[in-house]
């Protein structure tokens with residue numbers, strides 16, 4: 001479903017992604033972890049063409065992302081994305097946030113879009129917050145609305161970029177619970193996170209990336225039981241301490 | 243100094259009519275110029291934030307040109323010089339057949355000048371929005387134009403209501419410069435009343451009061467609009 005083949009990317013002289021290869025098949029959940037600045041966000045943004053890359057190939061559901069002829073907006077509308085800082089539109093209510101792209105990209109009618117939005121708000125446990133504005137929602141609630149906004153497009157895969165790292169500890173679980181639910185339903189997911197509990201629970205594979213290189217790509221159990229690279233061991237010992 | 247006060251002159255025929263007609267021209271001129279300033283200025287502000295080099299450079303050049311030449315000079319350029327530079331037929335039409343040439347020249351001049359200032363406000367508004375908003379909009383499949391139209395601009399306009407209010411007020415004040423090319427707006431009519439009656443104090447007091455009334459109405463309506471469109475939890479906005 002998502003295939004990266006020897007992807008290389010530079011920011012000016014900075015070589016941020018070095019020969020990154022990775023495959024995520026339909027229904028698979030892959031967790032990506034690594035130190036800050038290692039290129040995780042960049043990698044995940046390359047998948048839906050939000051960042052251009054200079055070498056290699058990325059294919060999503062048969063569509064080559066780097067191809068000039070590819071209709072990127074169309075491809076992006078089929079891939080959901082959730083960000084560290086939620087990025088809800090602050091001047092729109094939760095409901096309007098979820099309806100915007102449904103109406104303007106999928107061309108659903110207002111009524112259809114709202115019905116779907118209410119369905120999803122119910123699913124993330126926020127039925128009563130439909131008319132609330134992001135500024136009046138807690139971080140955890142905002143992130144759940146953001147997940148609903150992405151799901152409203154009926155995506156074939158979901159990308160998460162550190163969805164819980166801007167949250168107060170007591171709100172992390174309400175977001176993770178929604179993600180666990182999605183994973184169990186068979187959603188294809190690429191999740192950048194340091195929540196190793198989440199990884200153990202639902203991830204099929206865990207990928208470790210450092211300085212733009214994929215150093216480890218293993219089945220979840222193997223990843224935790226017998227990491228191959230030394231730097232993975234070091235990283236795990238650091239984040240599992242607390 | 244001995245001065246014969248005569249407030250009655252303000253309601254005498256034809257002076258009352260002159261004042262009201264001046265007020266009408268001031269309003270028509272300012273509002274028409276604002277239509278140009280707002281639409282052209284928005285396009286310029288957006289262009290200045292695009293990753294495309296050409297629109298950005300053009301918009302920057304526009305802003306530098308129109309913001310830095312004194313408005314009075316621009317008024318004369320539009321009125322005396324531009325018609326000479328137009329293609330012959332068009333130039334002749336502008337000079338001979340265009341209805342209300344002074345008025346429309348002033349509208350264009352004031353509109354183009356204010357567009358450069360509005361453009362700067364719009365640019366600042368867009369640039370004050372965290373980039374993540376734009377990325378998020380693109381990520382849902384919106385094209386860049388949709389992202390601007392549906393997300394960035396509605397948000398930017400909410401953030402720049404206060405500076406836009408002062409640009410809108412400036413356009414009323416600046417409209418008085420149109421008298422230099424012969425538009426009989428409020429200031430020009432006051433001067434004319436002074437010439438005919440020698441009651442300059444009364445005439446200009448009336449003009450001052452009318453300008454103040456316009457200012458008050460604009461400020462109150464913008465404040466009402468700001469409270470209606472306030473974004474919850476954004477910097478610079480209160481609940």
Ligand SMILES: Nc1ncnc2c1ncn2[C@@H]1O[C@H](COP(=O)(O)OP(=O)(O)O)[C@@H](O)[C@H]1O
Pocket residue numbers: 011014016034035036037038039040041042043
């Ligand atoms: N727009 C950018 N321009 C230049 N350098 C960038 C940009 N975005 C990220 N970087 C750099 O690329 C590297 C990887 O960044 P990022 O993918 O955000 O890492 P991570 O998400 O793993 O913390 C970092 O060194 C960062 O400073």
Ligand SMILES: [Mg+2]
Pocket residue numbers: 040041042161162
């Ligand atoms: Mg990151």
